[in-house]
Amino acid sequence: MKAFSKFFFLAFVMIFSGKLAAQETIQTNDNLAFYYDAELFQWNYGFFEGLTLNFKNQSSNPMFGINTRMKNALVQYEDSNQQYRVYHGKNIAGNILMWSGFTATVTGMYMPLFLDLDYSEKNLKIVLGTVLGGFVTELVGIVILHSGNENIFNAVNVYNRNKIKDYRLRKM
Secondary structure (H helix, E strand, O other): HHHHHHHHHHHHHHHHHHHHHOOOOOOOHHHHHHHHHOOOOOEEEOOOOEEEEEOOOEEEEEEHOOHHHHHHHHHHHHHHHHHHHHHHHHHHHHHHHHHHHHHHHHHHHHHHHHHOOOHHHHHHHHHHHHHHHHHHHHHHHHHHHHHHHHHHHHHHHHHHHHHHHHHHHOOO
């Protein structure tokens, strides 16, 4: 019976002390949680959507550019503005090269049908050159387009750091 009472007392102390430790005077900062959800950029990855950027209940795929609200937020700070401008330039150049290369590749494949070309060696070289040139241009465009992802990551990280600094300064 004495062992049972010691065990019961020990269990009671452990349960009670756990509750005491949980009731320390740690202030939860609900404002920071709201600020994090409302003011900072967040990345999301979905299987069908791919990588998406979320900001103030709007999402955008960085492959085809980001929406105006996100752009306006990123240009607020000089560091994130610089990274955004590099991303924007690479995004435009990459999309132009990718889609024009794709168009040249498809056009080259169907060129003999629409232009009623005979299958002479000269015409085959023209068709093959158009297809391969379009394919290479498309690959270069894809590489440039995806190299801009690093810049948008950097722009978002710099923006989030600056926004947290503003929040800390505002709270002091």
